Amino acid sequence: xxxxxxxxxxxxxxxxxxxxxxxxxxxxxxxxxxxxxxxxxxxxxxxxxxxxxxxxxxxxxxxxxxxxxxxxxxxxxxxxxxxxxxxxxxxxxxxxxxxxxxxxxx
Amino acid sequence: xxxxxxxxxxxxxxxxxxxxxxxxxxxxxxxxxxxxxxxxxxxxxxxxxxxxxxxxxxxxxxxxxxxxxxxxxxxxxxxxxxxxxxxxxxxxxxxxxxxxxxxxxxxxxxxxxxxxxxxxxxxxxxxxxxxxxxxxxxxxxxxxxxxxxxxxxxxxxxxxxxxxxxxxxxxxxxxxxxxxxxxxxxxxxxxxxxxxxxxxxxxxxxxxxxxxxxxxxxxxxxxxxxxxxxxxxxxxxxxxxxxxxxxxxxxxxxxxxxxxxxxxxxxxxxxxxxxxxxxxxxxxxxxxxxxxxxxxxxxxxxxxxxxxxxxxxxxxxxxxxxxxxxxxxxxxxxxxxxxxxxxxxxxxxxxxxxxxxxxxxxxxxxxxxxxxxxxxxxxxxxxxxxxxxxxxxxxxxxxxxxxxxxxxxxxxxxxxxxxxxxxxxxxxxxxxxxxxxxxxxxxxxxxxxxxxxxxxxx
Ligand SMILES: Cc1cc2nc3c(=O)[nH]c(=O)nc-3n(C[C@H](O)[C@H](O)[C@H](O)COP(=O)(O)OP(=O)(O)OC[C@H]3O[C@@H](n4cnc5c(N)ncnc54)[C@H](O)[C@@H]3O)c2cc1C
Ligand code: FES
Numbered sequence: 001x002x003x004x005x006x007x008x009x010x011x012x013x014x015x016x017x018x019x020x021x022x023x024x025x026x027x028x029x030x031x032x033x034x035x036x037x038x039x040x041x042x043x044x045x046x047x048x049x050x051x052x053x054x055x056x057x058x059x060x061x062x063x064x065x066x067x068x069x070x071x072x073x074x075x076x077x078x079x080x081x082x083x084x085x086x087x088x089x090x091x092x093x094x095x096x097x098x099x100x101x102x103x104x105x106x
Numbered sequence: 107x108x109x110x111x112x113x114x115x116x117x118x119x120x121x122x123x124x125x126x127x128x129x130x131x132x133x134x135x136x137x138x139x140x141x142x143x144x145x146x147x148x149x150x151x152x153x154x155x156x157x158x159x160x161x162x163x164x165x166x167x168x169x170x171x172x173x174x175x176x177x178x179x180x181x182x183x184x185x186x187x188x189x190x191x192x193x194x195x196x197x198x199x200x201x202x203x204x205x206x207x208x209x210x211x212x213x214x215x216x217x218x219x220x221x222x223x224x225x226x227x228x229x230x231x232x233x234x235x236x237x238x239x240x241x242x243x244x245x246x247x248x249x250x251x252x253x254x255x256x257x258x259x260x261x262x263x264x265x266x267x268x269x270x271x272x273x274x275x276x277x278x279x280x281x282x283x284x285x286x287x288x289x290x291x292x293x294x295x296x297x298x299x300x301x302x303x304x305x306x307x308x309x310x311x312x313x314x315x316x317x318x319x320x321x322x323x324x325x326x327x328x329x330x331x332x333x334x335x336x337x338x339x340x341x342x343x344x345x346x347x348x349x350x351x352x353x354x355x356x357x358x359x360x361x362x363x364x365x366x367x368x369x370x371x372x373x374x375x376x377x378x379x380x381x382x383x384x385x386x387x388x389x390x391x392x393x394x395x396x397x398x399x400x401x402x403x404x405x406x407x408x409x410x411x412x413x414x415x416x417x418x419x420x421x422x423x424x425x426x427x428x429x430x431x432x433x434x435x436x437x438x439x440x441x442x443x444x445x446x447x448x449x450x451x452x453x454x455x456x457x458x459x460x461x462x463x464x465x466x467x468x469x470x471x472x473x474x475x476x477x478x479x480x481x482x483x484x485x486x487x488x489x490x491x492x493x494x495x496x497x498x499x500x501x502x503x504x505x506x507x508x509x510x511x512x513x514x515x516x517x518x519x520x521x522x523x524x525x526x527x528x529x530x531x532x533x534x535x536x537x538x539x540x541x542x543x544x545x546x547x548x549x550x551x552x553x554x555x556x557x558x559x560x561x562x563x564x
Contacts, residue, residue, distance in 0.1 A: 068518035
């Protein structure tokens with residue numbers, strides 16, 4: 001995995017906010033207070049997750065809670081929608097569904 | 107008579123104005139919104155701790171944004187406002203919500219649905235790559251988070267939002283490579299008489315075009331999208347379009363904002379069993395309403411961009427009008443002079459909406475012409491060819507049958523982003539008019555519920 005690549009999003013301002021650390025797939029990244037999880041991850045990496053149905057990396061699509069392309073999970077298996085969940089210090093996220101079980105709850 | 111229970115879904119301009127009109131009539135409506143903060147799409151608020159001014163955030167609409175936010179602050183103690191409440195179903199006079207994993211129910215005598223719009227999308231080969239965002243998504247990255255979706259961004263599609271977001275990016279210091287509009291310029295000229303219904307908006311639109319011309323970004327109108335290039339891991343690397351001259355041109359980029367105007371979020375109206383009607387001009391089904399927003403179902407009212415894409419001012423007017431309709435139907439006193447003025451303004455908004463739809467038409471032929479290998483459903487990687495095959499080989503000439511056979515419309519987005527194009531593909535492949543292939547039926551929950559919803563999960 002890893003494969004984080006270059007950051008996808010570019011910050012254009014509002015960079016004076018407090019810095020907080022979160023963990024994504026075991027790697028520590030720096031975010032700013034008020035970031036969505038999606039922005040926290042994509043200002044550090046090139047993708048959010050991998051598609052379950054194709055080879056491509058995914059990085060969200062609508063940013064308005066409509067497409068559900070941006071799901072990530074907490075280490076204990078809670079699904080979070082990255083585009084409308086604010087980042088919290090100390091959060092530990094995984095980008096692949098832990099303990100994938102059938103049926104997948106939707 | 108006990109006070110009627112009035113539930114409003116959506117704290118955007120439409121829902122807020124509806125709530126205000128009901129409070130003015132002495133009522134205390136319940137206002138439910140999925141978001142963390144009020145404001146809706148256009149007047150979306152930035153998180154606490156951000157410092158940009160309203161002028162930086164909302165441009166020419168700053169004064170209206172501030173006015174709406176301020177009236178909401180005054181309204182708040184007089185209504186029952188529940189943010190972070192997703193309405194996932196409406197059935198038998200009850201609205202079902204989920205909030206941080208906890209289910210809730212709100213019974214109503216009158217329901218105003220003001221759920222807003224989402225981007226109307228048309229696939230292009232390669233749109234599944236990381237770095238392709240809906241136009242609205244590109245705007246939210248900037249407005250709500252002060253970020254650009256990439257270093258070199260191409261904006262592709264059509265509609266007023268396409269130009270607006272391109273200019274907002276440019277002004278915020280983002281790298282904009284090109285603005286590629288599928289609508290030819292002459293369509294905008296032809297629509298001028300209708301657009302002139304709102305001279306102020308028309309002037310703003312012309313200034314917008316002027317700002318774009320001065321920005322130095324490449325601007326091409328009347329283009330045909332060919333492909334979004336990309337790699338599985340790195341995501342988007344470029345966009346190819348056929349220019350109006352017939353020449354194919356590639357633009358290197360690392361992000362694309364893609365959209366073809368907006369579509370109403372009408373699933374809740376569908377669950378409430380409101381009748382829908384086909385609009386041949388915009389080629390979509392939408393809920394039937396009367397001049398004040400009454401749906402076909404008594405007690406259910408529809409307002410804002412969730413029923414007709416009239417824009418923010420139209421949303422405010424239709425929200426206030428829906429509240430008048432509620433008051434009238436409940437036998438309460440209605441502010442008649444205001445009601446008449448609102449109805450007159452609503453007609454202007456509707457004429458302007460038609461003008462915008464004509465100026466930036468939905469390019470249906472592009473859906474019909476998509477290559478078989480293009481992905482139609484981004485959620486599950488279902489191709490255009492699979493849907494064509496279901497339509498021609500298996501007789502699926504109705505969208506819900508095509509869905510059952512191919513799963514198109516069943517994925518995570520529940521058909522929001524593939525539904526309209528899917529219907530065009532089924533219609534073209536089976537030789538049936540678009541109206542006859544129908545529409546994807548809304549299903550509860552309107553969005554997937556969090557796992558912790560537990561036993562309330564359907
Ligand atoms: C991404 C985007 C960007 C836009 N940008 C502009 C712009 O820059 N300029 C412009 O003139 N117009 C813009 N528009 C059009 C704009 O949306 C409208 O003109 C205006 O915001 C419509 O107001 P509304 O009240 O109808 O809906 P909205 O403002 O969209 O508000 C709808 C509200 O309903 C809530 N909601 C929806 N479904 C549910 C549910 N199931 N449960 C609970 N709550 C729900 C949403 O959270 C939202 O707060 C944009 C539209 C979109 C989608
Ligand atoms: S990016 Fe679409 S739901 Fe989060």
